[in-house]
Amino acid sequence: MPDEKTVQMLLEGIRDTLYMTLTSTALAYLLGLPLGILLTLSRKDGLKPNRVIYGILGTVCNTVRSVPFLILLIVLIPFTRALVGRSYGSTATIVPLVICAAPYVARVVEASLNEVDPGVIEAARAMGASNLQIVFRVLLVEGKTSLLAGATITTGILLGYSAMSGTVGGGGLGDIAVRYGYYRWQTDIMVITVVLLIVIFQLIQSFGNGIVKLTDHRKR
Amino acid sequence: MDKRELLSAEHVYKYFDGTPILQDINLKIKSGEVVVIIGPSGCGKSTLLRCLNGLEKIAEGKIELDGDMVDPASKEICRLRERIGMVFQSYELFPHKTILDNITLAPIKVQKRKRTEAEEEALKLLERIGLSAHKDKRPSQLSGGQKQRVAIARALIMHPELLLLDEITAALDPEMVREVLEVVLDLAKEGRTMLIVTHEMAFARAVADRIIFMDEGRIIEEGTPERIFEAPETERLQRFLDNMSF
Numbered sequence: 001m002p003d004e005k006t007v008q009m010l011l012e013g014i015r016d017t018l019y020m021t022l023t024s025t026a027l028a029y030l031l032g033l034p035l036g037i038l039l040t041l042s043r044k045d046g047l048k049p050n051r052v053i054y055g056i057l058g059t060v061c062n063t064v065r066s067v068p069f070l071i072l073l074i075v076l077i078p079f080t081r082a083l084v085g086r087s088y089g090s091t092a093t094i095v096p097l098v099i100c101a102a103p104y105v106a107r108v109v110e111a112s113l114n115e116v117d118p119g120v121i122e123a124a125r126a127m128g129a130s131n132l133q134i135v136f137r138v139l140l141v142e143g144k145t146s147l148l149a150g151a152t153i154t155t156g157i158l159l160g161y162s163a164m165s166g167t168v169g170g171g172g173l174g175d176i177a178v179r180y181g182y183y184r185w186q187t188d189i190m191v192i193t194v195v196l197l198i199v200i201f202q203l204i205q206s207f208g209n210g211i212v213k214l215t216d217h218r219k220r
Numbered sequence: 221m222d223k224r225e226l227l228s229a230e231h232v233y234k235y236f237d238g239t240p241i242l243q244d245i246n247l248k249i250k251s252g253e254v255v256v257i258i259g260p261s262g263c264g265k266s267t268l269l270r271c272l273n274g275l276e277k278i279a280e281g282k283i284e285l286d287g288d289m290v291d292p293a294s295k296e297i298c299r300l301r302e303r304i305g306m307v308f309q310s311y312e313l314f315p316h317k318t319i320l321d322n323i324t325l326a327p328i329k330v331q332k333r334k335r336t337e338a339e340e341e342a343l344k345l346l347e348r349i350g351l352s353a354h355k356d357k358r359p360s361q362l363s364g365g366q367k368q369r370v371a372i373a374r375a376l377i378m379h380p381e382l383l384l385l386d387e388i389t390a391a392l393d394p395e396m397v398r399e400v401l402e403v404v405l406d407l408a409k410e411g412r413t414m415l416i417v418t419h420e421m422a423f424a425r426a427v428a429d430r431i432i433f434m435d436e437g438r439i440i441e442e443g444t445p446e447r448i449f450e451a452p453e454t455e456r457l458q459r460f461l462d463n464m465s466f
Contacts, residue, residue, distance in 0.1 A: 123312035123371075126273055127326040127378060128302030137329050142316055217358045218315045 006189065009176060014196060016090040017172035020162040021204075024094045025155045028101035035061070035102065036109025037135055043114075047121070047131045061103035069100050069161050073168055090171035093162060101158055108154060112146035113139050145216045152208025156201055163197060173197055226251045226413050227272065227382055232281035234264075234271060234437075241267050243437045245281070249382070252411045256424040258448075259434035260460060265417040268434070269384045272415070273304040286381065302330060305375030309387040311367040313359040313374070319346070320355040323374045331378065338377065345373040349403055365396030369403055376407075383407070385416040389423075401427075421464050425449055433457045 035057060041047050042054040067075070073096045077087045080095040116139055124138045140147070163174025173193045181190025227249040234242035241264045249255050257265045270276040272283060274292040283290040290300055313322050323342040327333045346352045349369040351362075359367055368388055375383060385404065389397040401423050408414065408427050418424055424431060424445065431448040433441040433456075441448065441457050452458045 117312070117315075119308060119310055119312040120314055122275060123306070123308060123314075124326075125275060126301055126304070126306040127374075128298045128300075128330045129326065130298050130330075133329055137325060138314065142314060144316065215316075217317075218360055 010173075010189075010192060010196065013171075013173040013176045013193065014200070017159065017162055017174070017197075017200065020090045020093050020097060020165075020170070020172055021155060021159045021200075024097035024101060024158050024162070025151070027094065027098040028105045028154065028158070029151065031098065031102040032105025033109055035106035036113065037139075039106055039110040040113040040139070041131065041135070043110075045118075047134060057106070061106050064099065064103045065107070067100075069096070069164060070167070072096050072100050073165055073170075088169035088171070090162075093165040093170035093172075096165070097158055097161055100161065101154060104157070105150075105154055108150035109147065112143045112150050115146050116142045145212055145218070148208065148212045148215060152205060152212065155204050155208065159197065159201055159204065173200075223250050223252070225249070226253075227283075227285055227415070229268075229272065229283045230281055232268075232271060232283060233279045234267060234276065235279050241437050242271065242278070245437075245439060247432070247439070249413060249415060251381075251413055253429050254408045254412075254414045254416065254427055255430050255432060256416045256418060256428035256445075257432045257434055258418065258421070258424055258460070259440075263434045264437040265434055266386050269306070269386050269415065269417060273301050273306055273384060275301075275306075298330075302326075302378055303381045304384060305378055305380030305382070306384045307368070307371045307375050307386065307388050309390045311359070311364070311371045311391075313367055313370060315359055318356050318358060319351065319362070319370050322359065322370060323377055326374070327377050341377055342373070345376055346370075349373055363396060364392045365399045368392065368396075368400045372400075372403055372407075381413065383412055383414045385414060385418070387417050387419065389418065389420055419464070421449070421461075433460065435460070 039054060039057055042050040042057070076096045076099060080092050081087045083095055084092050086092050120142060121134060121138060124134050129137065162170065162172055163177070166172065166174030166176070166178040169175060173196055177190050177193040180186040181193065225248055229245055229247040232242055232245040233240065245268060257268070259265050267276060271278050272290065274290045274297045277292050285300060285303060288296070288300060291297065314325065317325065320339065320342055323345065324335065324338040327338040328335055343352065343355065346355055349372065351366055351369060354362060354366065362370065389400050392400065397420065401420065404416070405427055416427065428445050431443065431445050432439055433448060435456050440454055441452065448457070449461065452461060
């Protein structure tokens with residue numbers, strides 16, 4: 001049975017992990033959602049096709065996404081330090097997490113918004129809706145269910161990536177697993193952190209699924 | 221009745237990847253007139269409707285609504301589309317919104333009308349089409365015929381000067397066709413200006429002031445329902461009518 005100090009450490013680990021995962025998801029959406037909307041609008045079959053904008057945004061997204069997270073984590077150290085003052089700890093980890101996830105979010109949003117029935121968009125256009133009105137009143141509303149499902153998946157991925165940042169002192173449960181489980185051979189702590197990560201992941205997924213189900217009015 | 225010219229299309233041409241879809245279309249609709257377009261599938265009927273409210277760009281020609289140019293590239297196109305109601309073959313209701321919200325979305329957001337006023341009118345329209353009891357349901361809970369009646373109400377609440385109906389019964393089960401067509405007949409009696417694309421010949425005959433027969437992107441014949449159905453002048457129309465009857 002782990003002693004009080006270990007329990008304390010694990011609780012802090014959970015807190016840090018949740019902090020990193022949720023904050024980075026929120027910030028990734030802050031960047032990724034508008035990017036995804038722009039991608040959707042500027043696509044060849046979008047409301048305002050623009051090859052140049054779509055090309056540039058798409059290339060940026062693909063480039064960042066093709067860099068493995070662990071590499072991104074290291075490459076971004078100077079940038080992280082300049083932004084938050086240091087390169088280790090959970091707040092610092094949020095920087096590479098957001099940069100890694102934003103382009104992913106943009107693509108997920110693009111895919112979700114693309115699923116909105118073009119006929120419904122056309123109906124909105126026929127009613128005299130402007131592109132901006134279509135984005136906010138039709139695309140985001142009708143794509144809501146799919147957007148939320150995407151956000152759930154993104155949160156799960158960021159949970160995993162936040163744990164990966166433990167290898168470079170990122171804080172949270174991953175950090176604990178690396179420091180105690182890997183460097184000190186304390187397998188029990190390693191197992192506990194893994195179990196905790198699994199539980200958190202399950203909770204995020206169930207919570208997300210619940211919300212998705214609540215907002216889906218398409219079926220009877 | 222006011223007989224001024226509401227819509228005019230002159231020498232309209234449209235191509236898809238070089239293939240002509242509309243060729244030299246000339247069309248005038250007077251206020252209060254009901255014009256029905258018939259013709260084989262793929263003859264450009266639907267494309268013509270979509271050009272008339274600027275959903276599609278035309279290659280050549282000129283389209284005007286009450287003297288205002290319909291040009292998809294212009295800034296005014298949204299204001300223009302507001303004045304032209306359109307109902308589609310597959311309803312295109314917003315699946316996540318209630319029936320009431322489906323009807324009131326555009327008047328509130330596009331026309332900036334007050335919610336209370338828009339809802340009041342929406343409820344009147346729902347009563348008229350006999351769907352008041354369904355106002356809080358979602359489209360998926362309605363039958364095809366009910367959905368299409370809601371789509372008509374959604375177009376009417378905008379007070380359009382012209383209604384475009386694009387094969388609105390084509391996706392319906394046969395037993396639901398009548399309930400939708402009766403609503404349209406009712407609108408015709410009220411003096412609404414409508415341009416209707418349909419494959420229901422008996423309905424075309426009953427509702428139309430004038431019928432246009434299109435084939436291969438051109439207007440082949442045009443005339444009163446009696447003239448078109450009883451004395452077709454071209455072989456193509458004759459053949460089309462023969463194929464439509466059993």
